[in-house]
Amino acid sequence: MQRFSLIFNAIFKKKRYLIIIILLINVYILPANVMIPVKDASAKDWNPKTFWHEPWGASIVHKGIDIFAKKGQPVLAATNGITIFQGNIKRGGHIIIMLDRSLRLHYYAHLSEASHAPLIAFQGEPIGFVSNTGNAKGKPAHLHYSVFSIFPHPWRIDSSTHGWKKMFYLNPQDLF
Template sequence: MAKKGKKRKEIRRKLLHKYRLVILNESTFEEKISFKLSRLNVFVTGSLAIIGLIALTTLLIAFTPLREYIPGYSSTRLKRQATELTYKTDSLVTALNYTNRYLERIRMVLRGEVASSEVRPDSIYESFKIDPSTVDLRPIPQDSVLRAEVALEDKYNVFQREETSEGITFFSPVSGTVSDPYNAKIKHYGIDVVAAKDTPVKAVANGTVIFAEWTADTGYVVILEHKDGYLSVYKHNGSLYKTQGDIVRVGEVIASVGNTGALTTGEHLHFELWHEGTAVNPANYIEF
């Protein structure tokens, strides 16, 4: 027992033994700062510092955005954003697939190829069709007011004509002489109309510009999309007055007659009319 008591006193003495930490001036050996320390004080102070550091780190992780930078940690907000981005990505992929198929139809028009049944608009829309039962189709008051205003404007529109039994009326795109008629056997899917240079080329019906660019073979080309699955194509233009996405009215000037492209033989307009992916004879719809 005496040995154990003596050993405890020795340990206690070492823990409580005072030490002095002095900071001196290296040149003059002048004492600047001094601390009286013991092993127990150092141990307690170090332990408290470690506990405080752990507590501060925990608070930073739990209550600040710094936790998002820790590998493997995911917040509720990040999960919600990831879910929203997943839905948006799916929608973009669907829209991109439809756009690619639609652009392929436009390329076939530009190349003068008749579209097959696999690329008909009904087959394209079928895969992207929305179930009407899931959509609220009831008109809102603002929609009714807008429809009334549009109907009143159209009543006095000089370009408005009574529609045919097929639901759409076409007008001649340019005044001139037909030099080469439609002939599907030789893959001439349009009508060539000779006219003076810079003669205005007009939209044959209301529609949207879906293509307005330069092509090597047919020069400046404009393609309009109309209702009921119709596309009108204007090739070899001298200049373009509309850009992709523009909404045009029937009779509105969209380009001018020119002689551009490698396949042109003079100043004229090559006009094509397509219905549901298949070229049709424009002379059956328009008086040139």
Template sequence: MKIKWLRLLLAVLVAGFLIPESHRIPVAGASVADWHPKSFWYYPWGRSGVHKGIDIFAREGVPVLAASSGMVVYTGVDSLGGNIVLILGAKWRFYYYAHLQRVDAQGYRFVHAGEPIGAVGSTGNAKGKPPHLHFAIRNLFPSPWLYNSRRPQAWNTMFYLDPNKFLTGKDNQ
């Protein structure tokens, strides 16, 4: 059992170097018009204080696709995100997919960019709201060049990439 976990850890560490990064919109058929470009780090935003991602609106049941290749490190349910998938991809970035109607991804499996991992829904704290995918990207290690002292929770900005910039190719991190 110990060797299995060591192999998994080694695979994840190596994957951060070797996985090519993709910039794919994670909702089938969606375009930039399906989210508000300034919703990232919007304040005030519910219990979390700021909105650490973007909401991509689509019909319920539309496939959610992996935005970048990586290892599925978690699938499950929580009170805020509802049905969620967390993928560790290139540059040790965590790709967070929340409010899914259903989860199709399996934990500890490699997924390729564009592979279906679930479906758009309104679970968690999105219950009763229009169906959408909450999509966020978090760095494993802090990036000082992302620090923005003018924003609420400024220390936290070092860990999050703006998904709008990432998906439109304007991210140079």
């Protein structure tokens, strides 16, 4: 019986390392396919210089992109994912946060309401509607979209304001 236990433990250790290796490959080498999350939007619908732009109000730097569209335009799941939060926060207004297979968080803000996302959403599936809630009130309707990696990318750190946070925030337009 003790021999069986030793063999089982050895196999389990090897599988644990294999799972870690597969996870790291999935996160760093094979990132999830991401699409522009507003129906009929293209790269001309946001300013490419706004990611990490400063000054940006209480946030200091802008950690995402604002995709401008008509109020009520459908917001689509940028990738397959699991909805981990739907609700209302002061700055973002009505928001949805989704987790993709690469363990990245996709943050959708300023939605007309935060109750449209299914628990499991497939890429291109409607999850909400463009609006101007939160600190976007009184501004043109847009979707604030940002992507946050749970696993750090330390090579992205630079000397810009809050530059150390760049190891977690990814520029969404680099993913499309």
